[in-house]
Amino acid sequence: MAQDMLLFWGSGSPPCWKIMIALEEKNLQGYHNKLLSFEKKDHKSKEVMDINPRGQLPTFKHGNNVINESYGACLYLESQFKSQGTQLIPDIPLEQALVYQRMFEGQTLQQKQSDVIYYTWRVPEAERHDSTVKRNKEALTAELQLWEGYLSKPEAGPYLAGKAFTMADVLCFPVIAYGFRFGLSQEKYPKLGQYYTLVKERPSVTASWPPHWLENPQGMDTLKDV
Amino acid sequence: MAQDMLLFWGSGSPPCWKIMIALEEKNLQGYHNKLLSFEKKDHKSKEVMDINPRGQLPTFKHGNNVINESYGACLYLESQFKSQGTQLIPDIPLEQALVYQRMFEGQTLQQKQSDVIYYTWRVPEAERHDSTVKRNKEALTAELQLWEGYLSKPEAGPYLAGKAFTMADVLCFPVIAYGFRFGLSQEKYPKLGQYYTLVKERPSVTASWPPHWLENPQGMDTLKDV
Numbered sequence: 001m002a003q004d005m006l007l008f009w010g011s012g013s014p015p016c017w018k019i020m021i022a023l024e025e026k027n028l029q030g031y032h033n034k035l036l037s038f039e040k041k042d043h044k045s046k047e048v049m050d051i052n053p054r055g056q057l058p059t060f061k062h063g064n065n066v067i068n069e070s071y072g073a074c075l076y077l078e079s080q081f082k083s084q085g086t087q088l089i090p091d092i093p094l095e096q097a098l099v100y101q102r103m104f105e106g107q108t109l110q111q112k113q114s115d116v117i118y119y120t121w122r123v124p125e126a127e128r129h130d131s132t133v134k135r136n137k138e139a140l141t142a143e144l145q146l147w148e149g150y151l152s153k154p155e156a157g158p159y160l161a162g163k164a165f166t167m168a169d170v171l172c173f174p175v176i177a178y179g180f181r182f183g184l185s186q187e188k189y190p191k192l193g194q195y196y197t198l199v200k201e202r203p204s205v206t207a208s209w210p211p212h213w214l215e216n217p218q219g220m221d222t223l224k225d226v
Numbered sequence: 227m228a229q230d231m232l233l234f235w236g237s238g239s240p241p242c243w244k245i246m247i248a249l250e251e252k253n254l255q256g257y258h259n260k261l262l263s264f265e266k267k268d269h270k271s272k273e274v275m276d277i278n279p280r281g282q283l284p285t286f287k288h289g290n291n292v293i294n295e296s297y298g299a300c301l302y303l304e305s306q307f308k309s310q311g312t313q314l315i316p317d318i319p320l321e322q323a324l325v326y327q328r329m330f331e332g333q334t335l336q337q338k339q340s341d342v343i344y345y346t347w348r349v350p351e352a353e354r355h356d357s358t359v360k361r362n363k364e365a366l367t368a369e370l371q372l373w374e375g376y377l378s379k380p381e382a383g384p385y386l387a388g389k390a391f392t393m394a395d396v397l398c399f400p401v402i403a404y405g406f407r408f409g410l411s412q413e414k415y416p417k418l419g420q421y422y423t424l425v426k427e428r429p430s431v432t433a434s435w436p437p438h439w440l441e442n443p444q445g446m447d448t449l450k451d452v
Binding site for chain 1: 279280288289290291292293294295296297298299301302305306315319320322323324326327329330331333350352353355357358372375
C-alpha cells in the first residue's frame with residue numbers, strides 16, 4: 001500500500017516528522033517521498049500547490065486521497081491501517097480519552113513554543129517588544145511545567161499517555177525534540193528530558209530523524225532561559 | 227450513557243459549542259452540564275480546576291474519562307458511540323480523508339479569525355500596531371477566500387466535506403458562525419453565507435445555540451471589512 005503514498009516534506013518540520021513517524025509505526029515504509037527546501041521556497045512550487053493550495057509541507061497523498069494536515073494524516077493512517085503495526089489509539093475508553101487529551105494539548109505546546117522560537121522571524125522588527133518576548137517565554141515555561149507535572153505523576157509514563165507508545169507520542173514527540181534542539185534545559189525539565197532520551201532511540205524516530213539535524217547536531221539556544 | 231457525562235461550558239465559546247453539537251448528533255442528550263461565566267472567572271474555580279488544570283472551558287468528563295480538548299472530546303464521542311446517531315467520520319477512504327483535512331484546516335481558520343477578533347483583548351495597548359492589525363486582517367481574508375473557494379467547486383457542498391454532515395461541520399461550523407456574528411459579510415462570502423444559513427437550522431445546532439446570542443442577536447462588527 002505504501003507505494004500508493006506520496007509525501008513532500010521538509011527536514012526538521014515537526015508536522016512533517018509526525019506523519020513520517022506514523023508511517024513507520026504503521027509499517028508503511030517504502031512510500032514515495034521528496035525532501036524539499038523551505039529556503040528555496042520549494043513548498044510554493046507547482047508540484048506542491050497542485051496538491052496543497054496552502055503551499056505548505058507536509059503535503060501528503062494516499063492514492064487520490066489528499067490529507068495535508070499532519071493531525072488529519074496521522075488519524076487517517078491509524079484508521080485505514082488499524083490492525084497493521086503499532087496500535088496508536090487504544091480501544092479501552094479510559095486510555096483512549098487520555099491519548100486524545102494529550103494529542104490536542106500538544107497543539108498548545110507547539111503554539112507556545114513557536115511563539116518564542118519564531119518571534120523574530122514572524123514579527124517585523126518595528127512591531128517587536130521585549131515585553132511580548134517576556135510574556136511568550138513565561139507562557140511557554142508554564143506550559144512546559146504542566147507537561148513536566150503530567151510526567152511526574154506516580155502512575156505516569158514512560159510515554160505521554162502511559163505505558164504504551166501512542167498517537168500522543170507520534171504528534172507531540174517532534175515538538176518536544178524541537179524544544180530540546182532549541183536549547184531547552186534537561187536539568188530544568190528532567191521528566192521531559194527522560195522522555196526525550198527514551199523516545200529518540202525508538203526505531204520509527206531514528207528512521208525519520210531530520211537529516212540536517214544529523215549534519216548539525218547542535219541547534220540554536222533560543223529556549224535556554226525558558 | 228449521557229447521564230455519566232458532565233460538561234462545564236461557556237456561552238458562545240466555539241470549543242464548547244463543538245462538543246455540544248457532537249453530543250446532540252450522537253443522541254447523547256441529557257448529559258449533566260453547567261453554564262459558567264467567563265466574566266466571573268468561573269473557569270478558574272475549584273470545580274473546573276479539579277478536572278482541568280488549564281482552567282478552561284470546555285471541561286468534559288465521561289465517567290472517569292476526562293477529555294477537555296474539544297477536538298479530542300468530539301473524536302472520543304464518535305469513537306465510543308460510532309453506531310449511534312449521525313456517523314461523523316465516514317468509512318470510505320476518500321470521504322474520510324476530506325473530513326480529516328477540513329477538520330484540521332478549521333483550526334487555522336479559527337486561529338486567524340481569533341487573531342483579528344481578540345487582538346485588543348490579547349495584546350496590551352503599548353504593544354499594538356496598526357500594521358499588525360492590517361496583516362492579521364489580510365491573512366484572515368486569504369483564509370476565508372480559500373474556504374469560499376472550497377465551497378464553490380462544482381462537486382462541493384452543501385456541507386464542508388460534501389453531501390453529508392460530518393465531523394468537519396461539528397468542528398468548523400461554530401467558528402464560521404462566530405465569524406458571521408462578528409460582522410463577516412455574507413455578500414463578500416456568499417458560499418460561506420449559504421453554508422451558515424443551512425447549518426444554523428440543523429436541530430443539533432439550534433438545540434445548542436449560545437443562549438446569550440438569543441438574548442442579543444447582534445454581535446460586534448469587528449470583521450465587517452475583512
